[in-house]
Amino acid sequence: MNENGAMCHDWEKAFMLQSRDAAIGKLFKGIIHNMNGDIQALSMQSELIAMVFSQVDDNLAKIINSGGSEETKAAIVSLRDILNRRSSLLPQMHQAVLSLKETVRRASAYGEVMAHSAKDDFSMNAVVRSEEKFLCADSFFKHKVVREIVLGEGMPPLHAHRVELEQVLFFLLANSLEALKKKSVPPWSLRIETRLEGAMTEVVVQDNGIGIAPEDQAHIFEPFFSTWGSCFGLGLYLAQKTVEELGGSIGFESVPGCTRFWLSLPTQRI
Known part of the structure; x- marks a missing residue:
C-alpha cells in the first residue's frame, strides 16, 4: 500500500x-x-x-x-x-x-x-442483538418499528472483527431506520435474519420503508452519495469496503415499500 x-x-x-x-x-x-x-x-x-x-x-x-x-x-x-x-x-x-x-x-x-479482547468468542446473533438494543435508544425505532428478529440456530462462534461487524450492521440498520422515518404512515417494519449457508455466515436486513429510487441504486455504495440529505453518504460505502476486506460480499434489492440488504462473510475469516 x-x-x-x-x-x-x-x-x-x-x-x-x-x-x-x-x-x-x-x-x-x-x-x-x-x-x-x-x-x-x-x-x-x-x-x-x-x-x-x-x-x-x-x-x-x-x-x-x-x-x-x-x-x-x-x-x-x-x-x-x-x-x-x-x-x-x-x-x-x-x-x-x-x-x-x-x-x-x-x-x-x-x-x-x-x-472485549480480540480473543473473546462471539456469534453473529450476539452482534444482531447488540445493535438492536443500541438502536432502541431512538424512540421511533423502539416504540413504532415492528421488529422481527430471526436468529439462525447453530451459528458458529466467531473469533475476530466484532467491532467491524457491529459497525457494518449499524450502518445497514441506520439506513433502514432513515427509510422507515421517511414513510409517513404505519406500519413500519424491520426484519433481521442470520443464517449459515455452507462456509458463509449471512445477515439479511429488510425494511418496508420508502425504498431506493431506481436512478439511485447504481450509486448507493459510492462515497459521499446520500439520499437522506443530512448524512455524509459514507455509511454504505464503508460497510461495503469493510465486508470486502473481510473476504465477503454485500448487496441489495429495492422496490417501493421493500428494501433488502444482505451480507455474506466467510466464517473462517471472522
Whole structure:
C-alpha cells in the first residue's frame, strides 16, 4: 500500500470511529428521554409518600387527642386505609428503578463491547442483538418499528472483527431506520435474519420503508452519495469496503415499500 493509500485507509478508520461516536451522541438524546421519564415517576411517588407521612401524622394526632372515642376508631380505620392504598405504589417504584438501571446499562453497552479482547468468542446473533438494543435508544425505532428478529440456530462462534461487524450492521440498520422515518404512515417494519449457508455466515436486513429510487441504486455504495440529505453518504460505502476486506460480499434489492440488504462473510475469516 502506497502512502496515499495508507492515509486513505487511516482516514476511513477514523471516520468509522467518529461516525459511531456521533451516532451515540444522537441516540443518547433518546436515552436521556427515557431516564427523565423514569426519574419523573420516582419523583412523583416520593411526593405521594411524603403526603402519606403528613396524613399519618395528622391521624396519629387525632388518636392521641381522641381519648378512645368512636372518632378514634374512625381515625385508625382511615389510617390503615391510607397506608394500604399507598403501599400499592411500592412495586411501581421498584419497576421504575429497574427500568432506569436497564436504560443506563444500554448506554454503557458500547463501552462494554469495546472492552472485549480480540480473543473473546462471539456469534453473529450476539452482534444482531447488540445493535438492536443500541438502536432502541431512538424512540421511533423502539416504540413504532415492528421488529422481527430471526436468529439462525447453530451459528458458529466467531473469533475476530466484532467491532467491524457491529459497525457494518449499524450502518445497514441506520439506513433502514432513515427509510422507515421517511414513510409517513404505519406500519413500519424491520426484519433481521442470520443464517449459515455452507462456509458463509449471512445477515439479511429488510425494511418496508420508502425504498431506493431506481436512478439511485447504481450509486448507493459510492462515497459521499446520500439520499437522506443530512448524512455524509459514507455509511454504505464503508460497510461495503469493510465486508470486502473481510473476504465477503454485500448487496441489495429495492422496490417501493421493500428494501433488502444482505451480507455474506466467510466464517473462517471472522
